[in-house]
Amino acid sequence: MVRYTLTDSKIEIDYGLIARTTRNIPLAKIQDVTVSASIPQRILRLGDLVVDNASEVGGTTVIHNINDSAPLCRPAFA
Numbered sequence: 001m002v003r004y005t006l007t008d009s010k011i012e013i014d015y016g017l018i019a020r021t022t023r024n025i026p027l028a029k030i031q032d033v034t035v036s037a038s039i040p041q042r043i044l045r046l047g048d049l050v051v052d053n054a055s056e057v058g059g060t061t062v063i064h065n066i067n068d069s070a071p072l073c074r075p076a077f078a
Contacts, residue, residue: 004063011051013061025061029054041065 005012011030013023030053037047049063 011061023061025051025053025055035066 001017002013002015005014009027011025011027013025015021015023030051032050032052034050034052035047036050041047045068046065049066051061051063053059053061
């Protein structure tokens with residue numbers, strides 16, 4: 001089980017069923033965000049969010065099957 005929480009300062013990722021692990025990614029450390037979707041995901045209006053950060057360990061995090069991910073591709077300052 002995986003739970004993602006987005007706050008005004010970080011992305012928090014909790015995962016594990018028996019043993020729980022929490023990973024925090026400060027928003028200031030995020031270098032790039034990419035949204036990708038396979039053909040089946042596009043049909044189902046899903047997509048994957050790929051977050052690249054400046055962390056030495058695990059610098060790329062993929063958040064799978066985000067509902068209606070297309071609006072995430074739009075620039076924030078458009």
